[in-house]
Amino acid sequence: MAVEAAGLTAGDARIRGARAPGGMGPMIRLVFGLRGPRRPVLGREYAGRVVAVGAGMTQFRVGDAVFGITDGMHMGAHAEFVCVKATGLILPRPETLSVPEAAAFFFGGLTAADFLLDQCALQPGERVLVVGATGAVGSAAVQIAHHHGAHVTALASAENLDLARQLGADVAQDYRTAPPPGPFDVILDVPGVMPDALARLADCGRLGLITADLPSMLGAMLRPGRGEGRRLCANVIKETRQAMARLMALHEAAAYRPLIGSVFPLSEIALAHAQADSGHKRGNLVIEMAPKA
Ligand SMILES: NC(=O)c1ccc[n+]([C@@H]2O[C@H](COP(=O)([O-])OP(=O)(O)OC[C@H]3O[C@@H](n4cnc5c(N)ncnc54)[C@H](OP(=O)(O)O)[C@@H]3O)[C@@H](O)[C@H]2O)c1
Structure with a gap:
């Protein structure tokens, strides 16, 4: 999939910096990498377009506009292309959301x-x-x-x-x-x-x-x-297709629209991380892969 934009969340900043609330820092290091993130490309939520589909996959076609969350701990959405499972946490992208809003939806x-x-x-x-x-x-x-x-x-x-x-x-x-x-x-x-x-x-x-x-x-x-x-x-939230569908229903009922704070080009992703680290950002931060000229 070609990523058009991706959300940069407090979660991404935590993984990059191995920062976690009291008592859980070592857990982050164990799970995501001892000396730095094991996966060099972070980022989980994205908006993009399908550029290729695996054999036998009929859910999506090349050119489809989609949005979603990369599978499990694979991350990788802060890049121009990412490979995701067609059966995973991915949905067709509605026209009621701009690309940055879709990237920061979930x-x-x-x-x-x-x-x-x-x-x-x-x-x-x-x-x-x-x-x-x-x-x-x-x-x-x-x-x-x-x-x-x-x-x-x-x-x-x-x-x-x-x-x-x-x-x-x-x-x-x-x-x-x-x-x-x-x-x-x-x-x-x-x-x-x-x-x-x-x-x-x-x-x-x-x-x-x-x-x-x-x-x-x-x-x-x-x-x-x-x-x-x-x-x-204080449980970890459930990321499921049902939960995504419920959020879409809230959006369709005009009850939810993600608040976009700032949009950065990929070349300025370090600035976005610094803003996420601050703990005082407005709404969501979005990374655009190919900003319009
Ligand atoms: N349990 C789970 O499954 C789960 C899932 C996702 C996220 N999380 C956690 O949720 C947090 C991310 O939240 P977020 O993305 O919404 O963060 P965020 O966008 O950085 O927002 C932080 C908010 O906290 C406010 N704030 C900062 N200091 C404050 C204070 N002393 N008193 C009152 N408000 C204060 C800020 O207000 P001002 O900007 O106005 O100062 C800002 O509105 C992370 O810690 C993440 O680990 C947990």
């Missing part, structure tokens, strides 16, 4: 939908707090929670408060001021910066800890089950 959207709808089982009318509301995951979470009829409070930096409201937040508050006391039915802490979040939950509230360290992930397994008190949710 990372934040799948994460937000998995945490809000599956792990935290969000119900209409519930009070939701999104911490990190204008990054890749948070901007998707605000949109999806709003669409589900939740009352959404967004925590963002002062310069991003208007953006948070445009995404669907009912209330937007600067995270440098005192945090809202709650109680909230669901808190999504994207950057993992609210140590007292559990105390801000209503009875039977759920805390989605998206950037979780090892103790929190283990703690999540030991917390009470659904309906038995406050619950910590």
